[in-house]
Amino acid sequence: MEGEQKQFLSDLPKDFSPFxxxxxxxxxxxxxxxxxxxxxxxxDADLSPGxxxxxxxxxxxxxxxxxxxxxxxxxxxxxxxxxxxxxDANSITDADPGYASFDLTSFFHGNSEVKKRTPSLxxxxxxxxxxxxxxxxxxxxxIFLEGFPRDNSxxxxxxxxxxxxxxxxxxxxxxxxxxxxxxxxxxxxSSDASSAIKPNLSTITNSTTDTxxxxxxxxxxxxxxxxGVDLQLQPASIQSPHIxxxxxxxxxxxxxxxxxxQMTDVERMVLRPNHEGEQCPVCGDRVSGYHYGLLTCxxxxxxxxxxxxxxxxYQCSADANCHVDRTCRKRCPSCRFQKCLTMGMKMEAVRxxxxxxxxxxxxxxxxxxxxxxxxxxxxxxxxxxxxxVTSQPQTFYTPADHQVSSSTTDQNTHIHYYDQTKVxxxxxxxxxxxHLQSPTLxxxxxxxTLLNTTNEDHxxxxxxxxxxxxxxxxxxxxSEHHFVHHPLLEYQGYxxxxxxxxxxxxxxxxxxxxxxxSTSSSTTGRVSEPTRTSPVLPLCPAPTEKTVDHFYNxxxxxxxKTLPDDSQIIRxxxxxxxxxxxxxxxxVTVADENLKVIVDWAKNNQLFGKLQLDDQMNLLQTSWxxxxxxxxxxxxxxxxxxxxxxxxxxxxxSVGAVALLGYRLYVNxxxxxxxxxxxxxxxxxxxxxFRFLALFDQSMDHFQAVSAARSxxxxxxxxxxxSFVSGFMSIFEEIRRLSHDAVRYLWSLQSxxxxxxxxLRPDTSLVLEMIKTSATRPTxxxxxxxxxxxxxxxxxxAPVVYMTS
DNA sequence: CTAGCCTTGATG
DNA sequence: CATCAAGGCTAG
Numbered sequence: 001m002e003g004e005q006k007q008f009l010s011d012l013p014k015d016f017s018p019f020x021x022x023x024x025x026x027x028x029x030x031x032x033x034x035x036x037x038x039x040x041x042x043x044d045a046d047l048s049p050g051x052x053x054x055x056x057x058x059x060x061x062x063x064x065x066x067x068x069x070x071x072x073x074x075x076x077x078x079x080x081x082x083x084x085x086x087x088d089a090n091s092i093t094d095a096d097p098g099y100a101s102f103d104l105t106s107f108f109h110g111n112s113e114v115k116k117r118t119p120s121l122x123x124x125x126x127x128x129x130x131x132x133x134x135x136x137x138x139x140x141x142x143i144f145l146e147g148f149p150r151d152n153s154x155x156x157x158x159x160x161x162x163x164x165x166x167x168x169x170x171x172x173x174x175x176x177x178x179x180x181x182x183x184x185x186x187x188x189x190s191s192d193a194s195s196a197i198k199p200n201l202s203t204i205t206n207s208t209t210d211t212x213x214x215x216x217x218x219x220x221x222x223x224x225x226x227x228g229v230d231l232q233l234q235p236a237s238i239q240s241p242h243i244x245x246x247x248x249x250x251x252x253x254x255x256x257x258x259x260x261x262q263m264t265d266v267e268r269m270v271l272r273p274n275h276e277g278e279q280c281p282v283c284g285d286r287v288s289g290y291h292y293g294l295l296t297c298x299x300x301x302x303x304x305x306x307x308x309x310x311x312x313x314y315q316c317s318a319d320a321n322c323h324v325d326r327t328c329r330k331r332c333p334s335c336r337f338q339k340c341l342t343m344g345m346k347m348e349a350v351r352x353x354x355x356x357x358x359x360x361x362x363x364x365x366x367x368x369x370x371x372x373x374x375x376x377x378x379x380x381x382x383x384x385x386x387x388x389v390t391s392q393p394q395t396f397y398t399p400a401d402h403q404v405s406s407s408t409t410d411q412n413t414h415i416h417y418y419d420q421t422k423v424x425x426x427x428x429x430x431x432x433x434x435h436l437q438s439p440t441l442x443x444x445x446x447x448x449t450l451l452n453t454t455n456e457d458h459x460x461x462x463x464x465x466x467x468x469x470x471x472x473x474x475x476x477x478x479s480e481h482h483f484v485h486h487p488l489l490e491y492q493g494y495x496x497x498x499x500x501x502x503x504x505x506x507x508x509x510x511x512x513x514x515x516x517x518s519t520s521s522s523t524t525g526r527v528s529e530p531t532r533t534s535p536v537l538p539l540c541p542a543p544t545e546k547t548v549d550h551f552y553n554x555x556x557x558x559x560x561k562t563l564p565d566d567s568q569i570i571r572x573x574x575x576x577x578x579x580x581x582x583x584x585x586x587x588v589t590v591a592d593e594n595l596k597v598i599v600d601w602a603k604n605n606q607l608f609g610k611l612q613l614d615d616q617m618n619l620l621q622t623s624w625x626x627x628x629x630x631x632x633x634x635x636x637x638x639x640x641x642x643x644x645x646x647x648x649x650x651x652x653x654s655v656g657a658v659a660l661l662g663y664r665l666y667v668n669x670x671x672x673x674x675x676x677x678x679x680x681x682x683x684x685x686x687x688x689x690f691r692f693l694a695l696f697d698q699s700m701d702h703f704q705a706v707s708a709a710r711s712x713x714x715x716x717x718x719x720x721x722x723s724f725v726s727g728f729m730s731i732f733e734e735i736r737r738l739s740h741d742a743v744r745y746l747w748s749l750q751s752x753x754x755x756x757x758x759x760l761r762p763d764t765s766l767v768l769e770m771i772k773t774s775a776t777r778p779t780x781x782x783x784x785x786x787x788x789x790x791x792x793x794x795x796x797x798a799p800v801v802y803m804t805s
Numbered sequence: 806c807t808a809g810c811c812t813t814g815a816t817g
Numbered sequence: 818c819a820t821c822a823a824g825g826c827t828a829g
Contacts, residue, residue, distance in 0.1 A: 299807070356824045
């Protein structure tokens with residue numbers, strides 16, 4: 001080490017460490033710490049060998065403060081040349097939890113002061129989130145996978161996962177190396193982590209040392225074992241490559257490597273490429289790309305091409321309304337072609353000169369369509385104003401949803417297209433068809449216009465930066481209801497056995513409207529005549545063997561595995577009821593405890609983990625209360641909680657009061673929700689969906705990962721629940737709103753009942769700190785917290801008008 | 806005829 | 818140079 005280490009340690013007193021001193025002198029212009037990132041090779045910096053470093057501004061550290069004013073705008077990352085680090089284990093020391101730091105004391109010759117400071121609870125949460133997943137005792141299933149040497153350029157290498165539960169197929173990129181993966185499930189990690197709220201030198205030093213000495217040629221995503229905050233871990237039963245499981249990669253060369261494993265369903269939610277998983281609007285088969293103006297499968301592409309090129313004319317032997325799907329698409333080419341056209345495939349895109357390659361004139365429209373899709377994805381859950389029962393559908397369900405807008409008359413191309421009129425078709429051109437094919441009337445544009453007029457648009461344009469900001473935006477007047485609309489469910493219509501009224505505009509019976517009709521018992525909704533099968537609300541097929549099988553293989557089942565154990569919430573209630581304090585205190589204790597469970601659940605979620613730390617914090621601050629309420633609601637529905645809990649004051653506190661953080665006004669409303677859900681047959685799947693939807697809160701949809709996750713959750717859920725989803729969704733929205741009300745209520749105590757607030761020990765409650773932080777942010781909820789004169793019973797809140805069916 | 810895979814070549 | 822929608826090829 002001596003020769004190689006050069007200056008960075010050489011001219012320092014051996015016992016000098018920034019972290020063993022209370023005050024450290026730092027150069028004023030250089031109040032930074034260098035934190036090593038994951039091992040990485042090559043580069044020519046000069047700090048510690050073979051590592052990547054992040055230059056961290058001490059001012060941003062929750063654990064240190066400095067009087068320097070220097071601010072780093074962006075994280076500064078760099079690498080150093082590789083050297084065997086194991087001999088140098090002694091020079092490793094620790095810093096903040098979540099970072100294992102090399103002792104870079106040479107950088108602290110300065111005149112700024114660096115002091116330790118006491119981190120807030122949120123700081124600790126942050127640090128906890130930034131920790132690698134808690135390492136645990138290994139179930140040493142040796143699994144042989146094959147990997148590939150790390151390609152420095154591909155940061156996404158570890159997002160490419162492969163196959164299989166325990167045995168995996170191989171995928172090579174670069175030269176082949178046999179890698180051995182040890183799958184370690186997490187379980188007991190909390191025991192040695194429990195005490196380590198503060199940075200703990202020895203723990204980190206030891207563990208890091210162990211890592212380095214034991215695993216000389218091991219690279220691990222997660223070898224740096226941090227001490228962890230005292231957030232309880234749940235036992236997890238994770239057997240296969242899976243969210244939450246930990247992997248250690250051993251390989252025989254020292255080039256580094258990237259794990260490839262099977263993508264889990266949930267991971268697939270955000271990671272899967274664009275059209276994977278999309279269904280061909282003609283036959284429902286897997287989409288392979290844009291073909292002739294539409295995202296279709298390979299077979300419909302070929303079919304369309306052959307038909308147009310060979311000027312085929314088909315005749316339907318039935319009534320020209322045959323059902324077309326993957327299994328029967330060969331049966332009636334006439335109806336298949338008709339459906340191709342109806343859905344928006346363009347004959348003009350078939351080249352008359354048969355020239356290969358290149359791009360056609362639709363290129364830019366494909367691009368635009370992609371953008372629209374992206375946007376639509378981001379707005380998967382579309383809020384539709386429904387004040388009064390509208391007589392006009394808010395959106396039209398049109399095949400145009402699948403087609404690319406075509407507004408071109410551009411003939412400036414050497415590619416000659418078939419003129420639509422040259423191929424005689426048997427189709428009667430209806431107004432609708434004309435609209436579809438019209439070069440001037442873009443139906444996508446139409447759709448866009450409609451979307452632009454709905455009030456979800458601000459969600460995209462004005463991303464919610466602060467947690468609970470969304471709460472602020474929510475009108476207090478609950479009489480103005482918002483309903484939720486899922487294009488996804490519309491999409492299902494395409495694969496259902498629904499009949500397509502040919503060439504007829506089909507007014508949308510959106511799920512939003514179905515919400516209206518199912519919850520308001522309104523009969524004025526414009527549900528189409530009963531004879532027509534709605535493409536929007538497909539009938540659930542009777543559960544055949546196949547569907548049952550599919551059910552268990554669905555995303556939903558996979559996602560359910562990540563849910564906390566049912567007993568968790570019971571345990572929390574039982575533990576909390578013995579604590580000193582009145583009802584609010586009981587509720588806050590329960591919330592605090594459950595928050596730990598929630599944090600761990602979120603932290604172990606792959607998608608959540610992909611978010612930036614700040615975004616994770618924001619998301620948690622926004623969604624914890626809804627998740628909490630969902631948890632208690634679920635437990636209540638299934639009779640896991642007793643209706644009331646006797647606390648130390650002798651008072652009987654209803655579960656509802658606890659669930660609503662002490663806000664008793666809406667306990668009956670909540671009880672009603674519990675009953676309704678129970679009657680609707682609320683299952684584990686529904687609970688799972690609720691919990692994920694709560695985590696990936698709608699107000700955070702401006703993060704693509706969040707909106708994508710929501711979409712997938714909805715899709716998976718819809719596969720299980722079909723059209724019932726809409727009914728559940730409206731109740732979910734009620735829960736979400738209630739949870740936000742509860743948070744606002746709790747925060748209102750701070751100003752209206754300071755003694756009560758103080759008795760809740762806001763300095764030790766993460767829940768209260770979260771609420772406080774959210775509320776005291778500049779543009780936040782504070783100003784909108786209504787004056788609440790009397791806690792528990794009275795409020796100036798506008799009463800929520802909950803619909804009952 | 807079907808449908809999966811392959812080749813091509815303008816586009817960015 | 819990668820991308821990706823065109824057309825082409827061919828077993829079944």
